[in-house]
Amino acid sequence: MVLGLLPDVEVVGSASDGDEVVAMAADLLPDIVLMDLRMPRCDGVEATRLLRERVPETKVVVLTTYVDDRSVITALRAGARGYLTKDAGGAEIRHALRQVLDNHAVIDPAVQHHVVDAIATGSPAQHRRPLSPLPAGLTPREAEVLSLIATGMSNSEIAEQLVVSEGTVKSHINHLLAKIDARDRAQAVTFAYQHGLTPLRDSPAEGSHVVQAARTESSTTG
Numbered sequence: 001m002v003l004g005l006l007p008d009v010e011v012v013g014s015a016s017d018g019d020e021v022v023a024m025a026a027d028l029l030p031d032i033v034l035m036d037l038r039m040p041r042c043d044g045v046e047a048t049r050l051l052r053e054r055v056p057e058t059k060v061v062v063l064t065t066y067v068d069d070r071s072v073i074t075a076l077r078a079g080a081r082g083y084l085t086k087d088a089g090g091a092e093i094r095h096a097l098r099q100v101l102d103n104h105a106v107i108d109p110a111v112q113h114h115v116v117d118a119i120a121t122g123s124p125a126q127h128r129r130p131l132s133p134l135p136a137g138l139t140p141r142e143a144e145v146l147s148l149i150a151t152g153m154s155n156s157e158i159a160e161q162l163v164v165s166e167g168t169v170k171s172h173i174n175h176l177l178a179k180i181d182a183r184d185r186a187q188a189v190t191f192a193y194q195h196g197l198t199p200l201r202d203s204p205a206e207g208s209h210v211v212q213a214a215r216t217e218s219s220t221t222g
Contacts, residue, residue, distance in 0.1 A: 005090065006093065006097075007094070008094070009094065009097065013028055013030070016039070016040070017039045017040045017041045017042055018039050018041060018043055018044060018047030018050070019041055021033060021047050021051075022042070022047055022050045022051060022054060022055070025051055025055045026055050029055065029058065030058055031058065032059050032060070032097055032100060032101065033058055033059070034063050035047065035060050035061065035080070036062075036063060037071060038064075038066075038163065040168065041164075041165070043141075043162075043164065045074050045078045046078075046140070048060045048062075048075060048079050048080050049078045049079060049139070052078070052079035059081045059100050059101070060080045060081060061081060061082035061083070061096055061097065061100055061106065062075045062080045062082065062083045062084065063085075063086060063093070064085065064086065065085065065086050067085055067111050072107075072115065076115070078140075081100045081106070082096050082099070082100050082107065083108055084108045085108050085110050088108060135195045135197075137179050138176055138179055138180070141172060142172050142175060142179070143176075143197055144162070145158060145162075145169060145176060146176050146197055148161060148162075149188055150192040150197070173188075
């Protein structure tokens with residue numbers, strides 16, 4: 001990948017799914033994770049949220065083909081400090097990494113208007129759950145799955161909606177049922193409505209295939 005050829009940048013690891021990148025970041029403590037959005041098991045947005053919670057010293061820059069407003073806003077809300085499209089060249093990526101290390105935010109000009117529109121109109125955040133604490137220790141993704149269960153969706157329909165595997169959906173359901181102490185989907189639906197976890201509309205389809213962890217040489221050498 002071009003990242004490994006950039007001056008002053010050292011690639012210290014590569015992961016194929018969100019769970020792997022979170023674990024790798026906790027172990028390697030990179031300065032920056034260059035995050036794709038479409039990944040199996042745990043997508044890039046969820047991985048970004050987990051990194052913000054568990055490895056807050058590591059910053060996230062999204063590098064993706066997705067330029068729709070929902071992808072941009074959800075990634076930034078999750079904690080990404082930068083958002084680049086895959087049209088970005090090596091010089092642009094290197095500049096973005098440096099800016100983020102200097103505590104600046106970097107947003108590709110091709111998607112900046114989505115941020116402006118979201119601020120001006122309240123969309124797409126108006127259709128999403130606010131970032132308030134979720135009940136029973138649910139993660140944002142588990143709350144999203146729970147809300148889709150409340151609409152009557154099957155596992156396969158939820159998987160299609162979230163663009164993840166059906167196995168991923170089953171895993172989320174097992175985790176959330178244990179957390180909310182529910183025996184079945186009916187009890188889960190009751191819990192959802194009791195706690196205001198009403199169905200979320202137009203859930204985003206995020207994810208990716210490769211995540212690169214990057215550390216600049218200057219930071220590793222002090």
